[in-house]
Amino acid sequence: MTAPDPDETPVAFSGSRLGWQDLPRHVRARIAQQAGAEVIAETGATSGFSPGFASVLELGDGREVFVKAVSAEQNPHSPDLARREVAVAAALPDDVPAPRLLWSHDDGTWVLLGFQAVHGRSPVLPWRADDLVRVLSALDRLAGTAPREPHALRPVTETLADVMSGWASLAAEPEAYRRGVADAGGELGAWTLAHLDELVDAEARWAQAAAGDALVHGDLRADNVILDSTTCWLVDWPHAALGAPWLDVALMLPSVAMQGGGEPNAIFRSQRVSEGVGDDRLRPVLAGLAGYFAHGALQPAPTGIPNLRRFQGAQAVQTLRWLRSLG
Template sequence: MSATLPPYHRTAVRPDWRDLPDDLRQAVTARLGATVVTARTATAGFTGGFAAVLETATGERIFVKAADLARQRHLADWYARELAVLDRLPAGLPVPRPHWALAAAGWYAVGLDALDGRTPRLPWEPAELTAVLDGYAEVAAALAAPPPALTGLGLPRLADLARTDILWWGEVAAGREPVPPLPPPARHRLPELVALESRLPGYAAAASGLVHGDLRVDNVLLDPAGRAWFCDWNWLCHGPAWFDLAGLLITGYAAGVDLDAVFATHPAAAGAPPDALDVTLAALAGYYLTAAGPPPVAGTSPGGQVAVPDPAGASPLLWAHRRFSGEQALGWLAARQGWR
């Protein structure tokens, strides 16, 4: 699998605290009850919303996300959904807890626990990979029987999301989407890719639990004690935990680690259909590679990745991330299928 990885710890392009409207900063300060003395902008992530750990004169630390309601309404909606989900997740899980929400100066802001942590190092270090896998096993077990407080939110179903947003090889085969750049082992495998991805909705519909829905390396933090914490819960949906597990594993890479065994022996994969991993890899490969599109040419970032301006403020490394993740998924699938 490819090891050309966007640097997850410095992907984001965000406004700083001083860039926010005065009225918004005053509203947040009033909610905090003390002057903000330091603001550390989050450098990970791919959206252009404000995200920073604020520390007040009294020593309180809080993680604040904010979005412009006119230009970034989708982000504001995501933050509101995440706040509702975090408020209802079972107690004791390694997730940030919500504090408040407010609207001011045409912006929407939320305050969450400020986690003291960092994204895992890649290639995966064995101890960190174990910590993340153990942490997700805890989360998956807690969501296997959906708490009524969460299901009352009217959460989407992965089966429906797959049909409307994830499955793209069928569109490519029908000529409605261009064929993305493919490595040699997969160039003549479009029929197999279509057949594999088409099974995802049926498999997902049979699952009774809830899944994070966007489990990637950059949505995980490791605290100083080595415990994994899981962030960005705006895509919680009904679906199988093995989908989360596969999605997590393709957004990183591991030298000398048997990822097939990691997947097969993880509690989240218990009871999965025999081809669940192949089905997920095919679907996510198509999703990421078609979303990445052809290689952009607008410029190059200091890290060497292609940079493309986005009017909604998305990271210029988003396309590189999609391409990397799609290549990881397709490379893993090709190895498992014996494609040459």
């Protein structure tokens, strides 16, 4: 992996969003039908990696709705993620600061989601201390939350089982490939190669460390947060699962460090959810996360998301630095 330029943080945006007029006519008609009024204006979302359509729509009766519309043409995984978000919405308790799902429609090709429109801003980047405090406070409250029963949420040990094995995948590559990857990563790459067996061993224990019954968002970064005058909204929930109550903070902090928010271990240890979480439990999760990011960064760009791999590479660097600081 190549260490990113510290003065050039990757942007969390797919760059391939559809506008209202890009949607097929029958999709636009279905959205208007589901919304209950004609669409007279749109304000497109300018952050997040998901390709497809994502906009706040102004309706003819004065209401607003945030709509996602995706098909496999934009990305083969997008429809299933949208379907997953429908299932997750039913499991979110009322006190979770997530926009409410108002309606959904699935014709087998296009999946349409209509959410409560919330207005605010993303955290200022580089991270400001006051924004970070608000987000961490929201995660502190989320850590004590259980999903609404009955629900279809799976344990995080199942939802992430296929991706938390990046170091094992790298170790299985030919030695020349491993050395090429390490050389591209400079000093950190050399450290990674020298400790590859330890990383493989650590990531193999991530599931035991991450297990729990708390509601976990599973994909929190600045682009999945909206701040208004009173509420820190947590958006985009398709990866929600059940896990340890400290997981969301730990999984988010590499992106915070990448975006100028401070030293992740110091932030983690300042949070109530870290109490009783020893380094021996944190280390396997960070190893699995670093391997996921590093292995992902080496893959071809997914359809419709050209800059995802660079973003993953930058997070791999920060996660490895945090992991290495634990000794």
